[in-house]
């Protein structure tokens with residue numbers, strides 16, 4: 001594991017964006033695993049800036065996102081599809097039809113999960129997976145549990161996650177209680193993993209996840225077993 005502590009959010013974002021940009025530059029048809037949440041927003045802003053300056057070309061890139069709330073379609077501003085369009089896809093030259101987010105409105109969610117895993121396989125896997133981390137150690141929406149779950153699956157969100165994510169909604173009652181998320185298998189099979197976190201609220205979980213025992217009670221801790229993991233943490 002490469003563990004990098006930086007001074008501030010701007011530095012975290014720039015370093016994180018540089019690792020993703022390096023992937024796109026060295027492999028123009030890269031498959032990027034992307035994440036939502038407030039943490040990666042600075043990375044997306046930096047990637048957009050480099051695209052606008054003519055330094056990055058996303059025309060051959062494919063993206064697969066980690067997760068989506070159940071019941072929200074892409075027109076809902078709180079959906080992760082909307083977030084990705086708004087924070088990245090609408091501002092770079094990626095082919096929208098090559099951007100994938102699990103559907104939270106599929107009739108058959110079990111089949112949706114299977115199809116999503118097949119899709120990732122058919123793309124040849126993920127070249128670099130970007131991750132944030134929840135305060136309870138979740139990645140994607142893989143919440144603390146008694147075991148690690150492999151395939152893309154539906155989850156009940158922990159109350160702490162609902163509370164943490166309520167800031168994006170008008171009221172806590174509007175936060176969906178369920179989500180569909182890529183499981184640990186696809187995340188662990190990504191060729192590279194880049195996890196970013198910032199702020200004092202994330203300090204304890206970063207210590208637990210990367211310097212403590214590997215346990216499904218701290219889902220991100222399994223990343224310690226990944227062969228190419230970079231963690232970038234900024235105290236502020």
Ligand code: GLP
Pocket residue numbers: 035036037038039040066067131132133134135138139140141161165
């Ligand atoms: C959500 C997402 C995660 C993200 C987490 C942390 O639960 N499903 O992928 O890592 O939020 O979000 P933030 O970066 O806003 O702290």
